[in-house]
Amino acid sequence: MKYDENNVFAKMIRGEIPTNKVYENDHAMAFYDINPMFSTHVLVIPKGPYQNILDFAQNASTDEQTGFWDCFAKTADKLGIDCNFNCLANAGVDAPFVKQSVFHFHLHLVAGNKTGAFKELVAEIK
Ligand code: AMP
8 A cells, every 4th residue: 555645644744734742853743642542642653654663664764763762752751651551553454453544653652541532442342
């Protein structure tokens, strides 16, 4: 599948739609998920056009990978997260646990209490 330049995260990177940013550097940015599953639910994304975590791991440059993890670390620091969290990267429409809906690599970083959206997702998985 070809990377879709018009996916919602690509538009956020280009500044075409508003973004509730937590942290940003030259290669990556982190922002609050619009439909949070937990009291803290942030997405960390690279700025380059990578469809999923494997595409990013295989094809992103060393600077992009370093920038991504710097963004992840600074975001966690800014949110006061140092333990008791989860990270999730969904890949593909048929991913077995949770399906990918936006085809630009993003790492979900979640902490705190479950929201109604999480309870709905669990009901859907069952
Ligand atoms: P995934 O199922 O892993 O592809 O998740 C995509 C995530 O992107 C979902 O949790 C959505 O709530 C989130 N999302 C979609 N559009 C936006 C947006 N405009 N701003 C922030 N988060 C978004």
